[in-house]
Amino acid sequence: MGKTKESLYIRIIKHIYGIHGYFDEYKKQEVNRIGNNAFLILFLLFGLEIISTSFSALIFESSNVLIVLMWSNLLIFLIILLYLAFSVSKLKLDQIETYDNKDYSHQIKKLRKKCIMLAFNFFIIERIVFFLIDLLTNDNHLTILQLIISPKENIVWGITSIIFSITLYFVQKSKIKK
Amino acid sequence: MNNKVKLVRVSKDLQQKDLALEVGISRQTLSLIEKGKYNPSLKLCVNIAEALDSDLNSLFWKV
Incomplete structure (x- = not known):
């Protein structure tokens, strides 16, 4: 039962989550759970962002709203990255x-x-x-x-x-x- | 889930890394299975049993 060649999809997943070695069923299960949680956080944050941006665009100048939007997107991205890194590290999947x-x-x-x-x-x-x-x-x-x-x-x-x-x-x- | 994987592995003088390599899983996953902290799929149970020259009954059933 040697190491079989991994598909591109698996290699991308491993690269994004920082997983090394065998991507066995335990790691797959945990990655799915972490991914679902990350999606829920993303869904909530983007929902809030869309609503707040829509209202802000009516009140403030569009260029200012765009700059705030860019920074908030970056912040959301960092929050998700932080969550992924913390979860993977806690489960020692990156060993x-x-x-x-x-x-x-x-x-x-x-x-x-x-x-x-x-x-x-x-x-x-x-x-x-x-x-x-x-x-x-x-x-x-x-x-x-x-x-x-x-x-x-x-x-x-x-x-x-x-x-x-x-x-x-x-x-x-x-x-x-x- | 309690099991006898560690007992059988040690009796066969196999190291965790050797069995993990044979089955195609990480040492971490094998360790979790041995401690009963992760319930492996039936396919993985069969693979472990085959690698240990054992059967599912003696490894996982009514331990």
Whole structure:
């Protein structure tokens, strides 16, 4: 009963929930339960958001409502991510099981590569998001090129990305079990 | 649900990781089954029984 090839759907689920190793029936059951709860939270929050936005649009300026809407969407996204991370961590579904010392050092090497890639991805995504926000709230009337190559922003987000990936490395390392 | 999976596994000198690998589940899931904290499906029970050269009656029935 060896390890069979996983479908793309399973790989996406595992990636989103941060699950490692076999995606067996216990993990599947727990992921379904967590997913349903996340959907209910999402359903409630988006419902509230739609109602409040509709009423706000009648009273306040549309551009202000749009900015509030963008931030509240980001907040809802973070709430859901936090819930998923907390639930998965509580059930220890994100543990990486290793079988011997060789496997352990292999997993550590894999983790290092993953963290470097994540730091890079984090930097790119944050720069895109904050570039768009700066573009919308461009009070200093800077050009697009000035916004992109802003040294202060790049250094700040570069350092943040490095701190983020180092923290993630130690958190993930603690989840590798011999 | 109480069961004799751990008892039979230890009697066969098998480690949790070996049995988990054989059945195709994680060590965590096997540990939960042995502790009676997770009720496995019939399919998984059969797989565990096969891997332990045992049967469902002796592993899971009236423990």
